[in-house]
Structure formats: structure tokens, C-alpha cells
Amino acid sequence: MKILKFGGTSVGSIQSIQTLLNILKNEPAGEKPVVVLSAMSGVTNLLVSMAEDAAIGKDFTADLAELERRHFDVVKSLLNIQNQNPAFTRLKINFNQLEELLQGVLALRELTPKTRDMVLSYGERCSTLMISKIAAQYFPEAIFVDASEIIKTDSAFGQAKVNMELTEQLVRGFYQENSGKMLFVTGFIASNDAGQITTLGRGGSDYTAAILGSALNAEEIQIWTDVNGMMTADPRLVKKAFSLPELTYTEAMELSYFGAKVIYPPTMIPAFLKKIPIVIKNTFEPQFEGTVIRHDCKASNLPIKGISTINNISILNLEGSGMVGKSGFSGRLFSLLAREQINIILITQSSSEHSITFAVQPADAERAKALIEQEFELELLANKLESPEIEANLAVLAVVGENMKQTPGVSGKLFHALGRNGVNVRAIAQGSSEYNISVIISSHDLAKALNAVHDAFFVQLTKTLHAFCLGTGNIGKTLFKQLNAHSDFLQEHNGIQVKIAGISNTRKMVFNADGISLDTWEDDLQASDEKADLKEFIQRMKSMNLPNCVFIDNTASPNPIAFYEEAFKSNISVVTCNKIGNSAAYSQYRNFHDTARRHGVDFFYETNVGAGLPIIRTLKDLMNSGDRVQRIEAILSGTISFIFNNFKGDANFHDVVKTAQEKGYTEPDPRDDLSGKDFMRKILILARDAGYAMEEADVEIENMLPQACLDAQSVDEFYAALKSEDAFFANLKNTAEAEDKVLRYIGKLDNGKASITLQMVDENHPFFTLSGSDNIISFTTDRYKERPLVVKGPGAGAEVTAAGVFADLINVGAN
Secondary structure: OEEEEEOOHHHOOHHHHHHHHHHHHOOOOOOOOEEEEOOOOOHHHHHHHHHHHHHOOOOOHHHHHHHHHHHHHHHHHHOOHHHHHHHHHHHHHHHHHHHHHHHHHHHHOOOOHHHHHHHHHHHHHHHHHHHHHHHOOOOOOEEEEOHHHOOEEOOOOOOOOEOHHHHHHHHHHHHHHOOOOEEEEEOOEEEOOOOOEEEOOOOHHHHHHHHHHHHOOOOEEEEEEOOOOOEOOOOOOOOOOOEOOEEEHHHHHHHHHOOOOOOOHHHHHHHHHHOOOEEEEEOOOOOOOOEEEEOOOOOOOOOOOEEEEEEEEEEEEEEOHHHOOOOOHHHHHHHHHHHOOOOOOEEEEOOOOOEEEEEEOHHHHHHHHHHHHHHOHHHHHOOOOOOOEEEEEEEEEEEEOHHHHHOOOHHHHHHHHHHHOOOOOOEEEEOOOOOEEEEEEEHHHHHHHHHHHHHHHOOOOOEEEEEEEEOOOHHHHHHHHHHHHOHHHHHHHHOEEEEEEEEEOOOEEEEOOOOOOOOOHHHHHHHOOOEOOHHHHHHHHHHHOOOOEEEEEOOOOOHHHHHHHHHHHOOOEEEEOOOHHHHOOHHHHHHHHHHHHHOOOOEEOOHHHHOOOOHHHHHHHHHHOOOOEEEEEEEOOHHHHHHHHHOOOOOOHHHHHHHHHHOOOOOOOOHHHHOOHHHHHHHHHHHHHOOOOOOHHHEEEOOOOOHHHHHOOOHHHHHHHHHHOHHHHHHHHHHHHHOOOEEEEEEEEEOOEEEEEEEEEOOOOOOOOOOOOEEEEEEEEOOOOOOOEEEEEEOOOHHHHHHHHHHHHHHHHHO
């Protein structure tokens, strides 16, 4: 036979009770399960509220009327009219008794634990009575059973301890006397030897089911709730949490203790002792298999089974030389707290014995501190102990799984995920059984930590990057288009999901922690009421506190650079196509790289030098593998490459530059390219990445523009000056053509000296055949001495630059 327990949501409405009855009807013919029921959802809280109101003299009659209405509405809807009066009568008797009890509390202005248990018992009594009457229409053998008659406990009201030997005798005797009946039993409640009502603790209806299952040697205990079994994490905090098909008793106990509210921790003890499987099922999706908790689970390839949490705890730190080598100190400390009924959630002690840290509920923290100061008064006066310190607003995160004991690197993976996301660990605890590693962190970081750890351990799921994007010009728009087009491919082949959590241009900004749709991002940004504010954008990015966070700078503005260091210090990676940060003062360049490394995040800027070409990555790979760069030669301006490749025949320089800008090849001000300043930044970045501590002034630039063009006050004035200098540029072109040469603007880094010059090269030069807007770079190194390593390809344009940013973003995900 089976025990079926239905929770509050399963009996909380007319529709859910109908579903419950359908589940019972689908049980195999001839089988009569024992049905254990909770109070209707919200009723226990309502009873607590009424009792507490009565104790302080407040009126409770409105809540009592609401309680009656909820039960009477169910009876009217689900019970035949001829059967309603007996049910109404029995329920009314219960409500009258409850009212008398509450009037007594009101008169005395006192709510004792014993009275509180009596008040709370009416939730299960009323729901079970009501449902047993409704069920009798389909199962004539259905009877109502008050569990207080068959489950006996001590007198610890509110958290009573069950007398298992006596209870099992009473349960078996009652079951035999009522063989052939379908028992509908109240969960949660019991009684002491004097017949006074006790309760088994919040969630104790699960315990009732386990007690009955153990006493009757049930084949299976089913816990029907409102979720699809036990999950890898709290689905309210981790959207990617999924149901676990099975767990061992130990794993389920660990997960339940650390906050997985699907099942009440003591529930499993009676089942564990008798090796009875417990099945967690969903009343609202009964066909789903749910989670089976059993003695002998099949082998799993998962290193952990789940991640559980206890939010809002406090820790006490006790340290001092008086603890070192002092036998019995811990016993004295924890015996004191046990006597005073202070529950210890977690304990950790340093191997030096110099300090002990333990976690308690916040309500117990100050009392625990006062008790310790009183107990250890002499040690404190002698300065052998420091005064206990309390830290509040903390949470416990625990990873659980039996496979942890045979899987190396579990703790490394846990701490890497936390560290990379800037989650500080205040204390660590792990038992020698290795079923559980628990860490104490800030409550503020809990959701971020949960998601980061979940992504790290469940590799079959996609990892989520949360990106905050600055700039919606050509590159920004193209990046969004590429991300949208390749999102399915990314998830399938790279296991990465990119959510755009924030977008800002110079006018407006918009945020969404669940991800801004890349189909409607322009409309969403336009409709936003938030005006663009760079400082506020950064603050929001930090305060949203999302895991695996990336700041993407798709601008050419100096303003965002000031916030890079702040992002790194907040454990946020930076991906940028903005060259200004890396090409300003060397001290800033060094600071950015050092800060990113110290905080374990990425700083990727491949597009600073060659748009989407793998130039930075190639150089870093050479350096990291121990090679030494002797010389770099390059054409690194796709803009200038395009201009000189099209500046031939009858073309004039002004028109070719204008065309380059229209195609998106130039910076907003083309002089940044033509003055060599943009090229200088690229050579400077390469030089620094090659290990040279160079400044801007160390790069020699041959200027190709006449002074009048450089002195122009605006872009329009620049084009006018360029037009007037047609003869100058025509002379350069004609000279080169007369000698069968082409114009090339070439940068060179040779033994720590950098220069950029306009050269005329013939067909024997490797840069002669360069076409379109292509870039080319040759690395001469100790290994590539005779034949340099050459990288060549498009070096300008929104498509290839956005693709470079895209690649950097994916590399953050890979890390």
C-alpha cells in the first residue's frame, strides 16, 4: 500500500481538490492508499495571525469569517446538496471551538505554545474533514482520521518529538481495525500522553506521512506538492533549475536542511530507517515522474545533485589564545547554546584552534552573544578571548551530492565560480563524508552566487552571460544583429547564452535583468523614460549584481574609459573596441590589465587593432608560449588602406575619403585616421602588448595631411581644406604611378622603436598587393625569423568589427 500526502496548494482551491480526487481515482483498482492532508494554502498563516491578534487584543472575527467562507465555498461546490448539511455541521462545530479558544486568548492576552498548537490544529482538522466528506461520494469507504488519536509525542509544543514505538502500535492497531477503509488523516498534528494537541513543526504533514508509512511498512510514500519534484536549485532564483529524477536519502536530507522547502527534513528519517522510497510529485502535473528519494540510486555522472540555501542568517566569531589546546572548550560553548535552545546551523573552526565561527538565526544572535560573554567572563577579562563579533545579513549556500567524495576539483570549481563573480566567502564548512560543501556569503550576493555556481556545475546547460552595452552606432547595431542571428548556434555549439541586460546611447538607456529582446531593442530603448547617464548606467550595472557580467564599450568616446577600473573591481569583465583606454598613458594601460587580473576577470580588446582580425590574440599566444618579438611591420588602418587602394586613375583624394566615411570605414572625424593618430594608437597598443612600456610621444609619425587640414575647426571645414589641397595629393599619386609603385602607410616596431611613415612600395614588397580595406601585419620573432608570420584580412567596417567584439564576448563565456 501507499501513503499519499497532499500539501496546502494541493488542497487550496476547488480546482486543486478536484485534481486530488482524480489522482485518487487513478490509483490501481483494489488499492486503498492512506491519504494525509495539510491545511488549505494560507490557512495556517491565517490561524497564526488570528492567534497573535487575539493575544494583543485585536479583533480576529473578520479572519475567522474568511476561514469559514473558504471551507464552506468548497463544500457548496464539490459536495452534493443532500450531503452538505452534515459537513457544514461538523465544520461549524470546529469553527465554534476555534472561536472559543481565541476568545480565551483575547481575554487573557496570552498565547502559550500549547494554545498555539491547539489553534493551528484546526487548519488540518477542517481541510481533512471536508475532503473526506467530498471523497466519500466516490469512495464510500473513506473515513476521517484525527492523527492526534494515533500519533503520540512528548510535550514540546510547536516541535514535538514522536514516541515512535507507541505510535507504531497505535497506527497498526487502528489500520487493522479499519481494514478495507480509505483513511483521510490530518497531517501536522499529534497529542501527548495527556491527550493535549501537539504539532510536529512547520511542514510536519510530510512527517505524518512518513510516520504512517514506517508503521505500516508502506511500499511508497508520495508527497504531492506544486513543483515537479526536487530541483537543482530554487527555481525562483535560478531560472535554469531542473528536476532531479532521483536522490539518495542523504542527498535529500542535506538539500532539505539547507532550505529546499519541497520536503520537511525529519520526514525522511522514518522512511530512511525502513528504506521506503519517497516520491515527490506535482499535483498540477500528475503525469510528470517527479523525484524518487531512495536507498539505492543509480550511478550519476553529475558531480553534485543540487545547490541549496538558507537566507538571512547571522554568524558569531569567537577567537583568542585561550582556545588553543584547551580541551572541552567547544563542548562548554555548544552545551551552553544547546541548553538555551539556540540552534546552530553551521560550525567551522580553524586548525590552529584560535577561532570558532558558527551560524545561527538572526533572532538568536544577540542572546547567544550575551550568553557567551556571561559564560566566559573570566577568559574575556584575562584577554584570553576576544569579545564575540556578530555579522548579519548573510546566507548559506551549500552544494550537495554523494559523487563529490570521488570527484576531484569540486571545491575548486565552486570557489572559482564565486571568486570570478566577486562573491566573498565569509566561512566554509565541509564534513569528512564530503556530501556537502557549505559557504557563508552576503545575502545581497545570493542570487548571483546561485546562478554562477549552477552554471559552473551543470555543464549540460548553457552558461548565461549578462552584457551591458554602451553605444548603438554601426558597431553596436551590427553586434545585436549578429547575436540575434547566431543565438541558437551559440547555445548548441558553445553552450553560451548572451542576455543583453542594459543598453545605452547618448540619449536614453534601458535595463532588463531577464534580457532585452534583440528583436525589439530599438523600440524598447526609444520607449524608455530613462535619460542616458553614464555614471548611473555603471551604478545600475553593479547594483543589478548579475552573474557572469560583461561591460561592452562600442563607442569611440573617452568618457567610458574612466569607469573600466570600477567595472574590474566589481568583478565585471570588459570587452571594448574603444582604443582610447589602452593607448592613453602607459600607467593607465598597466593599471587596467593588473586590476582585471587581480579580480579574476577578462579585459578583451581584439578590435582595438585589426577589427575582427586575430592580431592581439596571435601576439599574446606568441608571447605566452615564450617566443620573442623582434620586429612588427603592419598596415593597420583599414581606412587608409581603402583610401590608397582607391586613390588611382582619375580619382581625387577628397572624394575617396568621403566615400570611405560613407561606407563606415573612418572614425567620426576622418582626421583621426588620416593624421595617423588612430594608426599610432594601434601600434602603441601592439608595442605595449609586446612588452614595451611606451608612451604616445615615443611613436614617430610622418604626417600625410597638410597643416590646413589639421587646423580645420570642424569635419565640414576639414573637407573644404582637403578639397583645396587636391594638387598636393595628386602629386603624390602621380609620382608613385610614374615609378610603378603604390602609396602605403606603414607602421613598424623594431627593437622597441615605433614609427609610422608614408612609403611608396614596388611589386617586390609584401604590402604591394594589398586590396580593399584590408589590414596586414607581419611578426618577425625568434621562431618566425626566416619567414614572418603574416595575418591579413579586412581591417575596417561594422560587420568585421562587430564580429571581433562578438568573438571577445564568447571568449569571456569560455572562461
